[in-house]
Amino acid sequence: MNYLSVENVTKSFGDRAILNNISFGVAQGQKVALVGVNGSGKSTLLKILMDMEQPDAGEVIFRNELVVRHLLQNPEFSEGQTVLDAVYLDTDETHLLLKQYERALLKASNGEENHEEVQQLIEKIDAAGAWDLESQAKQILGKLGIHQMDADVSKLSGGQQKRIALAGVLIQKPDLLILDEPTNHLDIETIEWLENYLSQANMALILVTHDRYFLEKVTNEIIELDGGKLHAYKGNYQYFLEKKAEREANEATNIDKAKNLYRKELDWIRRQPKARGTKAKYRVDAFNDTKAKAFSGSQTQELKLNAKASRQGKKILEVEALSHGFADKQLIQNFSYTFQKQDKIGIVGPNGSGKTTFIRLLLGELEANSGEIIKGETTKFGYYRQIEPNFNGEQTIIEFAKSIAEVVEVGKGKTIGVSQFLTRFLFPPDVQYKPIGKLSGGEKRRLQLLQILLQSPNFLVLDEPTNDLDLITLNTLEEYLEAFEGCLMIVSHDRYFMDRLVEHMFIFDSGTSVKDFPGNYTDFRQQQQEESKPTTQVKETAKKSTPKEQKEKKKLSYKEQREFDLLEKEIPKLEEKKAALIEALNTADSDHEKLAALSQEIGEITDLLDEKEMRWLELSEFA
Template sequence: MNYLSVEKLTKSFGDRLILDHITFGIAQGQKVALVGVNGSGKSTLLKVITGMETPDSGEVVFKNDIVVKHLLQNPQFYAGQKVLDAVFDSNNPEHALLKQYERALVRSAAGHENHGEVQQLIEQIDAQNLWDLESQAKQILGKLGIHNLEEEVALLSGGQQKRIALASVLIQKPDLLILDEPTNHLDIDTIEWLEKYLAVANMALILVTHDRYFLEQVTDNIIELEAGKAFTYQGNYAYFLEKKAEREANESASIDKARNLYRKELEWIRRQPQARGTKAKYRVDAFQETKEKAFSAQKTNELNLQANTARQGKKVLEIEKLSHGFGDRQLISDFSYTFQRQDRIGIVGPNGSGKTTFIRLITQELAPNSGYIELGPTTKFGYYRQVEDQFDPQQTVIDFAKEIAEVIEVGKGRSIPVSQFLTRFLFPPEVQYKPIGKLSGGEKRRLQLLQVLLKSPNFLVLDEPTNDLDLITLGTLENYLENFEGSLIIISHDRYFMDKLVNHLFVFDGQGQIRDFPGNYTDYRMQAAESPQVAKPTEQKKEKTKEPNERKKLSFKEQREFSQLEQQIADLEQEKSRLIDEMNQVTDHEELSELAKRLQTVSNELDQKELRWLELSELT
């Protein structure tokens, strides 16, 4: 039985068809991700499902008597609302009782003589056996960094408000949960906790996210929106990529066949007299269908980024004994570093630990409290900010780009018109002449990124660049950054993005200390799990100066293990493929759930053995 059924859903804005007879269902326990390029209708579909938008046609049906909760991009709170009121549902008697209890504890801690009230509430909670619910609520709030339940929500930052809204929907334990970009504004530790929580939670889930590790670990079905249509894939993100490539190859072959047929039919049409008989009408109609297919001009949605990089001199950026803070709080203490050409640095640390402040210091938006920062004479920053730029909503995309440059240098003496660069940036001609105010949130973020790259920087500073960008844009942006010849600093909660692009980290501890860790994010987490003393500066220097001839050789036991791993990995990959094929054929939910659990176990074992194979291969 479906918890949610979407039947022939259609939605347009003006002359733009966003959703074209979309049909799908979500069953109990299914965890579904919506993917597609910015502007493909993901957020619109969620708004229609949640009743925030009305469809032009079709229907959305929920199973009776299930609890449905949603969290979209911008949660709304009323004036004067406290955190406690926001996270607990007053219409739920159990939540109302817990809220009374929490308020009584606050008054007691403030010195009020209310022991009798507290004792009475304890007895009621005990009688209804709500201590597990209270404990779970406290765990969720704590993991999301929410501790002061009497704070006024309106006075908190947008990121804190998003956490409070997320805590509220999780605490209510819905049967079906709908989330739009839940990882935005969360630090990496919190994302990893949320990932594990949702993966094992006994609820159906539909979400939009660009976080590929999150997709891989949490979801078991993917719905891709493209050109108004929905394509369903029964598997995780890796399976989706494989099957999407197959589908596009098949569509390409189908279009080629249609074009060949179109040429033959066109010759026949042209040979016919103007007054055609009714017997030929079916062939004329078929010709029109063939023409539409032949010229469907399959859109690859590939973002082809290529722009010139300003020359970078030997001196890039020097930081000497940098210290900075606000009031009594020290965010950066006595930090020194000399940037090299093509440095690729990721910045990690909890929210509020000083990461964005550090960026504002090196880009000279802030003056340090002590120490100095010296730029090289040729260093040219390109700063992509976490906060969306304020655009003129009436200005067209093409006019905005032309204000920066009419012609774009793309290297080796070649240049292209800015309109062509926009097309490569997934702004086709029909979109280039649209007012910026008509763009989706993701399209505006892509335009903000384009604004940075058009200026040909040689030192890119990207503060949460993955927020609101679609997976296609992210993949091609990664390819561009891999070939970028300048220096690069990235602040991101997207672990996949960090792993692919950085080779060492600045780790902020929130107490003013910044450690330079050699390796990407996964390296850091693996070492942190093994040792609480991970990545101390003295240890880094030893690692960096270690000579190749000091490497340990494989023992007899390790040689034997190494030889066995290849066959074990091949067997696991074969089993993984078999499980995915079985999942595509099974309709029984319980059987599908068992297969999904086994697939997760096999995938984890495969990851471990591949990591071990890599470790041993380094010593051969």
């Protein structure tokens, strides 16, 4: 059954065609993701579907009596609107009944004598057969952490408002749900619950998200917007990647063929007498068609990140017995850690567990209640905040960039001008003189990232860096961070991003402990699931094992196995780095300072190698 038909929709802004004659349909149970680079028209298309924007041509047709709901990235609520008002509709009799029932329960909990009112509402809900909806609503609200039904929504945080708006559209049980970045501002556990809910729900879905695990699990069709055109792929994210690569390879081949034909046709056109009016019209038309095809290949813009990090010294950052909290809520208790070179750490935990507070303590923005944080002399932080920086809206992009640096070092002693660096950040010369105030949200986030990298930090702290970035930009950022030579610390709800980049994690558990877990997010979740399984009791035998038998029976724990696997990856890398340093030492000139620095670094790596190899030997006996 077809729910939605989009027919020949076109939309332009000025002389730029965002959507060019696109058509597609959505059927019952179909779950569709819109993907494309920032500026490709995803948000514009969603606004057209939600009747917030009108197309220049074409039409959007919904099936009669279809219940359609949508969730924007940043939902808005009126002042004084309570959670109850936000999640239940006044226009729906059953919703209105449940809202009255919840209000009556709130009165009763506040000591008001209203037993008769509650009993009457119970009878009405019985008669309406609405207890299933009430139960489902309670489950959704509970899973999203919504408990204060009389709270003023306008006074809550952005994350809480997003949860309430999400609860509202889910409770309303639409036939078709439209979601714009539904995972933003949600913690990882909530995201996992939401993807399970949506993957099993009997509703059609159109969503925009950068969360690749979410795409993989929830969607069964992906629509890519590229250069105003639409490309549909029947399958999940992995299938989309495979077929997109095939399509682009075929297009490149066809464009090459068209260019060869174009050259021949161009030669024929030029050889015809100018005064001759009898040129074969079909040849001229074919020439124009071939020309259009030959130059149809859009210039794929790619973000290029290769700013060089400042050199790091031996001491990076040491945390000793750190404790901190606010009023009666303790967030961190007696935490100690010594950061090593090229540490790649992920930070996870529920909202309010102290993740951002911990970062601000490390960066010196907050003073700890107790403990000590010792920063190395050469450690240079770069902090990508969850909140967009306060840019001067009237300042142009090039003025802003030049206020930080005129030239940028990009490795191996090479430097480039800041304008060229801006171009690599997808700010071409004709855009560089645009006021920052006219940039989109995604462009401002990209400028924020540029601001940080221009300062050549050697310790990057990224707080929710994936918000507002498209998939292509995300992939490029990941490649840069994989090769980043400094320390990296990430707070993110993007599980794919975390899995690809981090080697161990700090786990915040809404209490006072911060655990250092050796592995990425999927490893951590796997361990959690294993620990939650019921354990079987094994009866002890009367016969005692010999020391040899005990050694044979010992197995590595999950944590030890993960440590062993990491050591097998780290040791070859350290050996390669040591060999490169020895080669540099052998070929170095007579600069004594440089020779001394190389010798010191070789000594440090040798000590680290000895330590890791000894640990590997210990673990290998039981692996």
